[in-house]
Amino acid sequence: MKPGSLAENITQVREKIEAAARRSGRDGTDIVLVAVTKGVPLEGIEEAHALGLSLFGENRIQEAATKVSALPPPIQWHMIGHLQTNKVPDAVRMFQMLQSVDSIRLAEKIDEECAKLDRTMPVLLEVNIAGEVQKYGFKPEEVYAAVDAAGGLPRLKIMGLMGMAPNNPEQSPRREAFKKLKNIFSVLRSLKRNNVEMKYLSMGMSGDFEIAIEEGSNMVRIGTALFR
Ligand SMILES: *Cc1c(COP(=O)(O)O)cnc(C)c1O
DSSP: OOTTSHHHHHHHHHHHHHHHHHHTTOOGGGSEEEEEOTTOOHHHHHHHHHTTOOEEEESOHHHHHHHHHHSOTTSEEEEOSOOOGGGHHHHHHHOSEEEEEOOHHHHHHHHHHHHHHTOOEEEEEEEOOSOOTTSOSBOGGGHHHHHHHHHTOTTEEEEEEEEOOOSOSSHHHHHHHHHHHHHHHHHHHHSOOTTEEEEEEEEOOTTTHHHHHHTTOSEEEESHHHHO
């Protein structure tokens, strides 16, 4: 494999995922890899698919639209960026999962659009574990009420939580943020609620996915480390 090639990057990321999973008493196959393709041209995504990746994440509807139509199912697409309510009609047609549900208003709009299509939508609730005002998401103390409210929407299937660590060069604040989200996830997982199946804890990006996995993540969203 050529050093720095996509093939080599994929191999390296997979090895790191495997090693981090083992450190947390799990297996690499327990961790879902979402390849984040924002800014990556279609050819790059096709190459990644040819190399075995089949789950991609995008953060903008407009950029995702052409990619999703060029690479339809069984290839899977997750929305990972802030979603405006006026883009929901497009989003529910394009994505297999919306990871970035950050308000009840948005959840209600998704429910409404899915009713029109007679489908249900798997979603994750985004939690602002970084505590940074510029980041989206429910506050940690709001999540329980948010799960209750969103769980009452029949077209939504709440499948977990998503979060981003603070933009901090230090490891320890990131680790603390991941621990916090894992705790919330564990509590929610132990409660039984309609339309809620706490399966995915989506945390960890190129700079911190190994720490995130050590702290319990089972879904990582990785862009730069693959497509740099
Ligand atoms: C861009 C992005 C990622 C991937 O970030 P990298 O640092 O490139 O791995 C993950 N999650 C979200 C929400 C993003 O917007």
